Amino acid sequence: MSTIRAVRGMNDILPQETPHWRRLEQTVSRLLASYGYGEIRLPLVEKTELFSRSIGEVTDIVEREMYSFDDRNGENLTLRPEGTAGCVRAAIQQSLLNVPQRLWYAGPMFRYERPQKGRQRQFHQIGVESFGVASPDMDAEHMLLCARLWRQLGLAGAIELQLNSLGNSAARREYRQALVTYLEAHVDALDEDSRRRLHSNPLRILDSKVAQTRQVLDAAPVMADYLDDESRADFARLCELLQAAGVRYTVNSRLVRGLDYYNKTVYEWVTTRLGAQGTVCGGGRYDNLVEQLGGRQTPAVGFAMGMERLVLLMLEAGAADTSVPAPVDVYAVAAGEGAQREALAAVEALRDRLGELAIVQHTGGGSFKSQLKRADKSGARVALIWGEDEVRTQTVTVKLMREGAVPGEHSGQQCVPREQLEATLRAVFAD
RNA sequence: GUGGCCGUAGCUCAUCAGGUAGAGCACUGGAUUGUGACUCCGGAGGUGGCGGGUUCGAGACCCGUCGGCCACCCCA
Numbered sequence: 001m002s003t004i005r006a007v008r009g010m011n012d013i014l015p016q017e018t019p020h021w022r023r024l025e026q027t028v029s030r031l032l033a034s035y036g037y038g039e040i041r042l043p044l045v046e047k048t049e050l051f052s053r054s055i056g057e058v059t060d061i062v063e064r065e066m067y068s069f070d071d072r073n074g075e076n077l078t079l080r081p082e083g084t085a086g087c088v089r090a091a092i093q094q095s096l097l098n099v100p101q102r103l104w105y106a107g108p109m110f111r112y113e114r115p116q117k118g119r120q121r122q123f124h125q126i127g128v129e130s131f132g133v134a135s136p137d138m139d140a141e142h143m144l145l146c147a148r149l150w151r152q153l154g155l156a157g158a159i160e161l162q163l164n165s166l167g168n169s170a171a172r173r174e175y176r177q178a179l180v181t182y183l184e185a186h187v188d189a190l191d192e193d194s195r196r197r198l199h200s201n202p203l204r205i206l207d208s209k210v211a212q213t214r215q216v217l218d219a220a221p222v223m224a225d226y227l228d229d230e231s232r233a234d235f236a237r238l239c240e241l242l243q244a245a246g247v248r249y250t251v252n253s254r255l256v257r258g259l260d261y262y263n264k265t266v267y268e269w270v271t272t273r274l275g276a277q278g279t280v281c282g283g284g285r286y287d288n289l290v291e292q293l294g295g296r297q298t299p300a301v302g303f304a305m306g307m308e309r310l311v312l313l314m315l316e317a318g319a320a321d322t323s324v325p326a327p328v329d330v331y332a333v334a335a336g337e338g339a340q341r342e343a344l345a346a347v348e349a350l351r352d353r354l355g356e357l358a359i360v361q362h363t364g365g366g367s368f369k370s371q372l373k374r375a376d377k378s379g380a381r382v383a384l385i386w387g388e389d390e391v392r393t394q395t396v397t398v399k400l401m402r403e404g405a406v407p408g409e410h411s412g413q414q415c416v417p418r419e420q421l422e423a424t425l426r427a428v429f430a431d
Numbered sequence: 432g433u434g435g436c437c438g439u440a441g442c443u444c445a446u447c448a449g450g451u452a453g454a455g456c457a458c459u460g461g462a463u464u465g466u467g468a469c470u471c472c473g474g475a476g477g478u479g480g481c482g483g484g485u486u487c488g489a490g491a492c493c494c495g496u497c498g499g500c501c502a503c504c505c506c507a
Contacts (some may be wrong), residue, residue: 083504115499124507
């Protein structure tokens with residue numbers, strides 16, 4: 001009888017980790033609200049065609065990483081591998097594109113890959129998309145927003161911004177041709193993967209990690225020399241805006257991204273603290289995607305950040321407090337049927353008045369000794385004790401578990417009249 | 432899909448020329464029948480991932496398989 005395990009690459013996020021996730025989520029949602037972005041909630045499943053048409057037929061994601069299946073009607077569906085396609089679909093379908101739109105979403109994405117550090121098959125992204133603005137001030141807004149987020153999370157020192165421009169499709173075509181011509185002259189020096197990509201997706205040879213291939217690339221033609229005038233001007237303007245706003249960046253002419261829909265600006269926020277998975281956030285402009293998916297021509301920019309990677313980074317490099325406060329403030333203990341009855345009601349009444357405190361009522365009975373053991377393990381600062389004496393005298397014993405207690409002695413506890421319980425607790429938790 | 436490392440109690444690990452397993456933590460009971468965290472004593476918990484092979488005998492050696500981690504590929 002083998003036990004059932006989770007699907008490979010689909011991880012549980014346990015109570016000790018969720019506080020970090022919540023901190024990230026809350027920080028991000030407040031931040032996005034402050035920039036005027038509206039939250040959109042999208043399906044996890046879309047028609048497969050949506051992804052193959054937007055991400056690109058020959059990308060790794062579409063070729064071998066999608067979780068696709070036929071539903072009962074024989075329609076081929078896919079667990080979303082990224083968020084932009086669905087967001088664009090929704091924006092078109094729900095007629096959100098008549099005015100500039102600022103949207104964001106969060107949730108799980110699915111890609112069939114071998115798991116490793118910072119990569120799993122079900123992972124979580126927060127995505128941000130802006131529609132209807134073609135000028136680079138929109139791109140800059142996204143990067144400013146990210147920079148602010150890193151500051152708020154205490155990660156500013158661990159993340160840096162890399163920028164590039166891919167130009168329009170004509171420029172990219174021209175550059176691609178030049179690159180292929182150059183690389184073909186050096187085929188012998190290329191690694192196997194790069195040779196395979198030479199004709200299927202040559203731009204991606206640019207970010208190869210193979211040393212010898214990189215040497216060849218050192219003398220390769222550079223994208224910047226092939227940019228169309230508009231892309232060149234927009235990129236210059238973007239750099240200017242970033243500088244004026246004090247956002248540091250480096251131009252990385254090798255930066256290409258794995259999704260076909262990007263044009264003009266592409267960028268990644270990267271760290272060296274997470275092993276091989278350095279990209280913590282990435283995005284760019286996709287001015288043709290809306291039209292490609294059947295909408296009216298609408299310029300757009302967007303990015304997505306990886307929540308697992310950010311949480312990891314918060315833990316490994318975060319300057320700010322990653323300590324998690326005890327989930328329990330008060331632990332209520334009672335022995336004897338009468339005492340239990342009274343305690344249950346009293347604790348409920350307390351919750352009416354002190355809703356901000358986390359109060360755990362001991363369940364399952366047991367001796368005072370074992371119940372107090374539980375109270376201690378819970379991390380509670382205060383234990384409340386009901387026994388026969390308390391019931392008889394209409395009191396509650398308030399015992400301080402963390403402070404004011406001398407080891408080995410029953411100090412730091414006092415017996416207070418019922419009606420003073422709330423005030424006593426307020427005093428204890430006042431600081 | 433490819434490569435490297437790993438797989439012994441809930442967790443972290445140990446043992447041994449190959450002779451059928453131990454520690455710490457956690458859990459649990461007790462040390463004045465109303466009091467935790469410290470200390471002391473006791474208890475429970477392992478078909479040594481699974482299958483096969485070599486051997487008189489394997490957790491230890493070999494093969495396969497499954498799983499985990501990390502890396503390649505690519506991305507968040």
